[in-house]
Amino acid sequence: MLRQIFLYLTILTTYCATAQTPNPIYNRTPLTPTHYAQLPLGEIKPTGWLKAQMQSLLDGVTGHLDELYPLVGEDNAWLGGNGDAWERGPYWIDGALPMAYIMGDDALKAKALRWVEAILASQQPSGYFGPGSDSTDHHNVASDWWPRMVALKIMQQYYMATGDKRVIDFMESYFAYQLRTLPDRPLDYWSFWGKERGGDNLLIVLWLYNITGNSHLLTLGNLLHQLTADWTARFTTDDHLFRQNSLHCVNLAQGFKAPVVYYQQSHDAQHLNAPKEALRRIRHTIGFPTGLWAGDELIHFGEPTRGSELCTTIEMMYSLEEMFRITSDNSYLDLLERITYNALPTQITDQADARQYYHQMNQVNITRSWHNFSSPHGDTDLIYGLLSGYPCCTCNMHQAWPKFTQNLWYKSSDGGIAALVYAPSTLNTTIGDVAVCIDEQTQYPFREEVSFVVSFPDNATTKLRFPFELRxxxxxxxxxxxxxxxxxxxxxxxxxxxxxxxxxxxxxxxRLHFNAHVACTRWWDDAAVIERGPLIYSLKMEEHWHKHICEGADLEACGPYYYEVTSPTPWNVALHHRHLHPESLAEHFIVTMNECSNTPWSVSNAPIQIKGKARILPHWSISRNAVGSFNYMSQQLDTEPEVAEWVDIELIPFGCTTLRITEFPVR
Known part of the structure; x- marks a missing residue:
């Protein structure tokens, strides 16, 4: 292994010596103009708690998945072996490559580069690439369009890190192959996933067009749109978001960006507005307070014990990042922060050795037992494991934090810089020919102040004019x-x-200071959710973690181990209706700031808490291994014996919890 790492580091050094990081890539005509462009991969570095979070993943599953999960190891078909030929290996590298370049980790760079070189070397004269062959067998998943969409994202990021021009030739050849082949073998020829997720393919086609200007890419863009599921109709005229079981939860997350991506080419306002209408509908049907939705694979109405898949979190983050870059619509960044700072941290263990396939809004125990999910996967969906639930999330989770970091900062078309998503980080870039460093110092999202310190690493420069945008x-x-x-x-x-x-x-x-106040929003059955700033708050519960070592069939179902989590903390409480009036919130929900460490996403290290009072609901109990069904809203308030004694409660950020009540009954 060390010899292989040395070999690929040598290759990496050779290409880095000759390649240059690319200039900002904005839309060229006839695509709609864009104001923001991503920076070269590696110019943005995490600091503070964000760096610690990414280092944990680097030291854990992201840096070592090939050692922990042989399916993405030596025998993977994408590396020329006889193993898995579908999405799992590309999923891992789609996150591992940006992680390696952002964190400057040579060992992970070498692993990622091996996949890049294998993908480049696999291209046939026809333009086809990857494992398998150009087969007409409908069951030959090795030829499926879908995993190649993930591989294209890898190659895009590799180019953004190195400027390696082989990527451009590689993509031109493949897209010419697609233009010739898709009319006879459309996106759903081998599996339905390609048709559902075709927006990811189109995204890279239009990205390449902005580099080369080759008009045949626009022809391919129109064809891909025609062959992709009609997400615009699903969001506006169809009833998919008003029906249960109508969509796959992750397809929905990926489909969100499809209309906006095509809007660049169509200039049709219905494509621009369709995701807005979808968000409006979701808020009142399948929506969760985290900004996501109920989807234990198939979507459901937003009951707080329904599951929400980790891949949904990951892919919705990516969709929102791209949707903002295209539209400059600030509301997509508000939603991005809401999802990232609430849903993402709670589904990965602090030591980054396991992840949770589904999570719940009201989640008071995590056990290997039956739950009311449409895809229960042998009752392993809630437990934390390497493979529990389904292994797609094991491989796909790695892109979340690196791509989020990559979208903290942007170049702007007027020659400036934009810091639009807030987290501790440092930007080192050039404006014109001048090297500029901006250090973002903050404990956001746990504090409301963000500071930026400007410096010029080249001592010959002491001042420079440029516009600096803030959100x-x-x-x-x-x-x-x-x-x-x-x-x-x-x-x-x-x-x-x-x-x-x-x-x-x-x-x-x-120094930029925001004004945050405690707020109450209403969700499933008019349940109350306490919010402040970008964070939602949940009942703090004592956590007892139990590690189980797997043997036999459990090794395949869960991996080498899994965790269950239980608590003795009473959870069956209701908030008082009078406390939730807007003019009463500040009086009844008291905010206390705690120390903000570099490991804030845990029940013991929560940097902020909100104290209040609630009343016990003695008849609300566990049912079917979860919080029992209950009327969260009642027209008869303060009635005995439904409500019992008053108790003090402590609320902490959702992302700091493992067990919690988030959506509270009101009495």
Missing amino acids: IPAWSDGYTLTLNGKHIEASKAEGGIITIDRKWHNGDTI
Whole structure:
């Protein structure tokens, strides 16, 4: 293994010496103009808690999945072996490659580069690439269009890290093959996944068009749109989001971006607006407070004991990142933060050695037992394991934090910089020919202040003019902005974005302070959810973790081990209706700030808590291994004996919990 790592590091060094990181890629005509462009992979570095979070994954499953899960190891068909030929290996590298370049980890770079070189080498004269052959066998999943869509994302990111021009020739050849082949073998020829997820294919086609300008890519773009499931209709005129079991939860997350991606080419407002209508519908049908939806593979109405798959979280994050880049619509970043800072942390263990296939809003025990899920996978869906539930999430989870980090900052088309999603990080880039460093110092999302320190690594430069854009989240009731300790005015916020256009000097410090307040929103059956800023809050529960070592058939079902989690904490409580009036929230829900460490996403390290009072509901109990069905809303309030004694409760961020009540009955 060490010899292989050395070999691929040598190859990596050779290509890096000759390649240059690409310039910002904006849309060219006739595509709709874009104002923002991603930076080269590696220019944005995480710091603080975000760096610790990514280091945990690097030291855990992301950095070592090939050792922990042989299906993505030496015998994988994408590496020329006889093993798995479908999505799992590409899924892993789709996250491992950006993780390696962002974190500067040579060992993981070598692993990822081996896959890149294997993919490049697999291309046939026809343009086809990957395992298998250009087969007409409908059961030959090795030839399926879908896993190649994931591989294309890998190659795009590799280009964004290195500028290796082989990627451009590789994609041109494959897309010419697609243009010739798709009329006879459409996206659902081998499996339905390609048709459902064709927007991912189109995304890379239009990205390549912005580099080469080859018009045949626009022809392919129209063809791909025609062959992809009609997500615009599903979001606007059809009834899919009003029916249970109508869609696969992850297909929905990936399908969200499909209309917006094609809008670049169609210029049709219905494609631009379709996801907005979908979000409006979801809020009142299948929606969850995390910004996601009930989907234990098939979608369901949003009862808080329904499951939500980890892959849904991962893919919706990616969709929102791309949708914002295309539209500059600030609301997509509000939703991105809501999902990332609530749903994502709770589904991966602190030591990054296991993940949870489904999670629940009201989740008071995690045991290997039957639950009311449409796809129960042998009752392993809630437990934390390497393979429990279904292994797709084991391989797909790795892209979440690296791609989120990659979308903290953007270049803007007017020659400026934009910091639009907030997390501790450092940007090192160039504006013109000048090297610029901006250090973002923050404990966001646990605190409401973000600071930016500007510096010029080249001592020959001490000042430079450029516009600097910042986002004002929709939840913030105004903001305060200072430069070097003095209050300043920015340009008027347009779509939630403010701009500071000035000549920047070495050491200039911007401080941006948001105003967060406790709020209450209503969800399933009018259940109450407590929010503050980008975070939703859940009942703090004591956690007892139990590790089980697997043998026999359990090794295939769960991996080498799995965790169950239980608690003695009483959870059957209701919030008082008078406490939830907007004018009463601040009085009855008291916010306390705790130390914010670099490992904040745990019940013991929660950096913020909200204390309040609730009343015990003695008749609310466990049913079918979960929180029992209950009327969250009642027209008869304060009735005995339904409600019993008052108790003190402590709420902490959803992402810090493993066990919790998030959607509370109101009495």
